[in-house]
Amino acid sequence: MKPSVSPAPAPANRPRRRPDLTLPMPQRDPSLAVPLPLPPPSSNSIPTPPSTIGQSLPTPSFSDLERIRRIGSGSGGTVYMVRHRTTGRIFALKVIYGNHEEAVRRQICREIEILRTADNPFVVRCHGMYDHAGEIQILLEFMDGGSLDGKKISSERFLAEVAHQILTGLAYLHRQKIVHRDIKPSNLLINAARQVKIADFGVSRILAQTMDPCNSSVGTIAYMSPERINTDLNHGIYDGYAGDIWSFGLSILEFYLGRFPFGEKLGRQGDWASLMCAICYSNPPEAPPTASREFRTFISCCLQKEPARRLTAAQLLQHSFITQLQHPPLQSSSSSSSNSSHP
Template identity: 65%
Template sequence: MRRNKRPDLSVTLPNRNVALAVPLPLPPLPNSTNISPAKSLSELERVNRIGSGNGGTVYKVIHRPTSRLFALKVIYGNHDENVRRQISREIEILRSVDHPNVMKCHDMFDLSGEVHLLLEFMDKGSLEGAHVCQEPELADLTRQILSGLAYLHGRKIVHRDIKPSNLLINSAKNVKIADFGVSRILAQTMDPCNSSVGTVAYMSPERIDTDQNDGRYDGCAGDIWSLGVSILEFYLGRFPFAVSRDSDLASLLCAIAMSQPPEAPATASEEFRHFISCCLQKDPPKRWSAQQLLQHPFILKSTVRPLPSSSSAPAS
């Protein structure tokens, strides 16, 4: 029997408390050997602006006492004391992260409510727009990213925003993962209604359609999906779905959640095609972990070769 709607019934929505929009308490801070190179912001001289995003601006800066170059990310907004303490707490955790394929977060400064993050400077910028069609080069690039992801996942750190603009390269041809953790912190503290971090174009299907996988979300598996989309984009030189990254939101969501996962073309090697399929499984438990992918034949056959430079501005 169909029940009639009761127009006289309503539900009052709860008021959101911005002060509560912070992550849960973290485990005790591990011992960190990372000592900040700058004692204060006054030791840093801004050279030029190198990027913007995530509610802030990134500057190339020089540490005057040592002449070392760094990136300084300035997050605008007047955060209350509880939020600043939580940001400081989580960034202390991030400062303990030490891996050659993860960009270092050296320190945080608080100036008049603005959060300043002192970051490692990557002089060749991001891999946004890079086209890497040679498989040996792509395999080495992928190996470096996987190495950083395996390290983060092993420490229970989920990135949640793997994409080409968050993969940086320097003159030594080292590839590093950027913006891990910090994006999640700031998204939760700056916008209490925002429970979804990450660029939609690289999100896994189960993050878009929460009915998939019975509403359970494995952050590590989500990172692997985003990695697979990014690596396939590098190979093709374009976004691998039938729609553009700049398409309207509805088209993007439908393409990711409703269509079959993209595949590497038949012209690619069998190893590469299988590698991509291991990343882009619709069912999260079927995706390989970062540790497993490091042992994939596509990765094992890689040799270290020069990576293409990118003209994109460094991102963070």
């Protein structure tokens, strides 16, 4: 057997045969970057996203919340007034009915995380979510005046102020590419400072996607636009932003009239089929002749059967019904920690 011989090492100063050759560094294509998944939260609450600057306090621990009383309930869940034991701060806690599959729960978590990024004084703040004992529970800003459901507002000046606040919140949501889908008096809340805020934006969409597929009670359908109820209208095209404007206009007119605009017998206690026919095939409701010209045209700009003819929220803010009134500076919602949402 011949002994193995190691090759002689190359001289350290050996010249390169082709000094003109170079090896380029690989270039990274940023369009192909895949973000790494975030680690799961360490508790049963979702922490405040780092990108949300100054929006809200970190989500309180669920065990630190004390239920005070029930303040509302509906087809989607029940809402409780709760107190944070450590700070004494009051919140509203919405408990969503039903046990959901894991994939659905993850979707709900993603949706609610989007809601938490909303930061506008005319939109009810979402402080976080808990997955407790099999129930999805959402922590919301508490509004001590409750909803505007059933309220009659005969003063056009105050109604213009209410409309101004709702439109400002709605314009903000639409700029963020968020469609509410369920604007109605019970989702418009007021506090002691007479601030009006939009509630349940996005939550109604979550419920529609994850709960009863026939979630179309008369109370919800009553404020739907014609083209949303009858998909044959508007060539089958549904514009969610225009749908929100119809629902908004119907709600404002209801405040002025003190009743549902399509008639007392076609309200939430009325006949479901007749209500749908009235919305889809009758003429849109109008403000009465006793109202000002500005208010009548304002309502008309909202309640157009053709979605393309409805003004946007930003355009309605420039309507004379809104601009003719001198709006006093509104108190910032962040100035009071006790004013905080529900049904």
